[in-house]
Amino acid sequence: MRLRALLETDALGLRLLGGEDELDRTVRGVMTTDLRDPSRYLSGGELVLTGLAWRRDSDDSEPFVRILASAGVAGLAAGEAELGAIPDDLVQACLRHRLPLFAVNESVAFATITEHVVRQVSGERAGDLAAVVDRHRRLMTSGPAGGGPEVVLDLLGSDLDLRAWVLSPTGRRVAGAGTPLPPEIGAALAGEHLAATRSGRRGPHRAVVRGLTYSLFPIRNTGRGAAPAARDVRESVLSDWLLAVEADAGDWPAARLDLLQGVTQLIAVERDRRDAARTVRRRLAQEVLELVQTGAAPAEIAARLRVAAPVLLPGLGTAPHWQVVVARVEWGEGGTGAPGIEAGPVAQSLLEEILVDPATAGPDSADRIAVAHTGDEAIALVPLPAVPDADEDGAAEDGEAGRAADGAAAGLHADALLSAVRGPLSAGLADDGRLTLGVSAAVHSAEGLRGALEEARHARRVAAARPGRVCAAGHHELASHVLLLPFVPDDVRRAFTARLLDPLRDYDRRHRAELIPTLEAFLDCDGSWTRCAGRLHLHVNTLRYRVGRIEQLTGRDLSRLEDKLDFFLALRMS
Numbered sequence: 112m113r114l115r116a117l118l119e120t121d122a123l124g125l126r127l128l129g130g131e132d133e134l135d136r137t138v139r140g141v142m143t144t145d146l147r148d149p150s151r152y153l154s155g156g157e158l159v160l161t162g163l164a165w166r167r168d169s170d171d172s173e174p175f176v177r178i179l180a181s182a183g184v185a186g187l188a189a190g191e192a193e194l195g196a197i198p199d200d201l202v203q204a205c206l207r208h209r210l211p212l213f214a215v216n217e218s219v220a221f222a223t224i225t226e227h228v229v230r231q232v233s234g235e236r237a238g239d240l241a242a243v244v245d246r247h248r249r250l251m252t253s254g255p256a257g258g259g260p261e262v263v264l265d266l267l268g269s270d271l272d273l274r275a276w277v278l279s280p281t282g283r284r285v286a287g288a289g290t291p292l293p294p295e296i297g298a299a300l301a302g303e304h305l306a307a308t309r310s311g312r313r314g315p316h317r318a319v320v321r322g323l324t325y326s327l328f329p330i331r332n333t334g335r336g337a338a339p340a341a342r343d344v345r346e347s348v349l350s351d352w353l354l355a356v357e358a359d360a361g362d363w364p365a366a367r368l369d370l371l372q373g374v375t376q377l378i379a380v381e382r383d384r385r386d387a388a389r390t391v392r393r394r395l396a397q398e399v400l401e402l403v404q405t406g407a408a409p410a411e412i413a414a415r416l417r418v419a420a421p422v423l424l425p426g427l428g429t430a431p432h433w434q435v436v437v438a439r440v441e442w443g444e445g446g447t448g449a450p451g452i453e454a455g456p457v458a459q460s461l462l463e464e465i466l467v468d469p470a471t472a473g474p475d476s477a478d479r480i481a482v483a484h485t486g487d488e489a490i491a492l493v494p495l496p497a498v499p500d501a502d503e504d505g506a507a508e509d510g511e512a513g514r515a516a517d518g519a520a521a522g523l524h525a526d527a528l529l530s531a532v533r534g535p536l537s538a539g540l541a542d543d544g545r546l547t548l549g550v551s552a553a554v555h556s557a558e559g560l561r562g563a564l565e566e567a568r569h570a571r572r573v574a575a576a577r578p579g580r581v582c583a584a585g586h587h588e589l590a591s592h593v594l595l596l597p598f599v600p601d602d603v604r605r606a607f608t609a610r611l612l613d614p615l616r617d618y619d620r621r622h623r624a625e626l627i628p629t630l631e632a633f634l635d636c637d638g639s640w641t642r643c644a645g646r647l648h649l650h651v652n653t654l655r656y657r658v659g660r661i662e663q664l665t666g667r668d669l670s671r672l673e674d675k676l677d678f679f680l681a682l683r684m685s
Contacts, residue, residue, distance in 0.1 A: 130211030155183035305539035396481035
């Protein structure tokens with residue numbers, strides 16, 4: 112709005128004292144102050160309201176006005192309630208600095224002027240931004256987005272002074288303008304959003320993280336074709352994006368809320384466009400998976416892999432290594448399932464998100480991930496660029512049976528995949544959902560792909576036998592006793608550990624003898640008296656006494672391999 116419009120509003124009771132030639136200045140805000148130096152609170156374009164309490168004598172006007180002019184304020188309005196007529200020294204100072212000066216009648220409260228300016232400025236900004244949003248919506252619907260969500264987020268910042276970010280369901284930053292959002296805050300906001308959505312609350316959701324208030328707006332995936340109210344929330348909660356705005360939307364007028372809803376719809380169009388781009392990669396993965404599962408000839412599978420490699424790794428000179436990741440999402444206590452919910456597409460969308468490096472921002476960072484789904488299971492085919500080794504042609508040694516050569520790039524690790532997303536996903540799974548994930552070793556040929564798929568599936572079953580809402584297991588765990596422990600029945604597990612460890616626990620409780628920690632250290636040191644005594648900071652004779660007490664209480668002999676193994680397994684299962 113212009114200063115001239117304020118002067119023409121009779122209800123504001125403003126009288127112009129100087130600066131008639133400057134009335135076309137734009138007013139971007141309003142601030143009331145009686146500080147001698149308010150510069151730290153000024154950003155330019157404000158109408159400054161003052162009761163003149165800062166003025167002690169005529170010499171104070173010049174520095175005060177100079178500070179306002181340097182800050183680029185639009186104008187100054189001085190109240191007549193305190194001094195009556197506005198001092199001439201203030202009038203002259205404003206004339207020298209070409210700063211428009213208004214007198215505010217004592218019958219008019221500053222709050223009245225403030226409310227009018229804020230309402231007008233906010234309305235104009237919202238109207239301008241709404242027009243821009245509408246224009247971008249038409250562009251994104253009919254043709255290339257030309258900048259994507261960042262353009263609109265930048266407008267939110269410049270026109271409405273709102274900092275906003277588009278986040279994935281795990282809190283990864285998909286888009287943002289200006290200051291980056293720390294990953295840990297993004298994860299916390301995603302967790303708050305998922306928990307609120309699972310509880311049935313309607314957005315926007317309010318969240319407070321590190322003392323700052325955010326409003327979280329769901330971004331619905333409009334490409335699914337069904338109205339949100341007609342779907343079970345579990346079909347979308349783990350795949351929809353969200354718009355996080357650093358503000359409390361609870362105090363917003365309906366017009367601003369409608370504007371932000373329009374922004375989410377615009378971003379949803381972009382989300383649908385990005386999902387459509389994944390269709391080719393999904394189809395490639397589906398074709399390879401079907402060939403592998405139906406026992407097709409390795410040559411046929413290899414041909415499909417040659418087609419997939421340039422799409423997933425453009426410019427790659429040699430055939431990559433591959434890893435297989437299998438994921439499953441189950442709803443209902445005990446994995447009983449939830450009628451009417453297709454878990455396969457949910458797991459597919461979620462696995463595509465999990466496989467993106469959490470430190471990578473942007474919606475295109477999953478371009479090298481191909482995920483298919485079959486039944487309730489999602490299967491990812493992940494290429495790993497091969498690093499040349501001593502072999503000039505990069506081939507693996509004969510007899511490797513499809514395993515990656517020593518020169519293979521570092522692959523995916525099960526625990527690392529979930530480290531950054533476990534918190535948000537647990538909130539989205541709530542008390543009736545579960546995610547389990549298995550990761551294969553890397554293979555470099557079609558012959559090894561079938562084994563990698565079975566390896567990933569078996570690792571996922573190991574993860575499913577563990578407690579917790581979000582669990583993963585990797586191929587390295589399949590060659591260890593750890594593979595066997597999850598499948599021991601609970602009653603057998605309890606009886607076995609109680610028979611060996613309960614006598615030691617009871618003794619520790621009565622005498623504070625620390626027999627259990629001593630046993631753990633002794634086994635960890637491979638039965639070495641010297642190393643174990645050094646680790647526990649004990650004399651060797653004291654250690655021998657404790658080990659003797661363990662053998663006496665349990666009837667076992669820690670010099671025998673069988674008894675050592677029993678104690679080791681009991682400690683791992685307890």
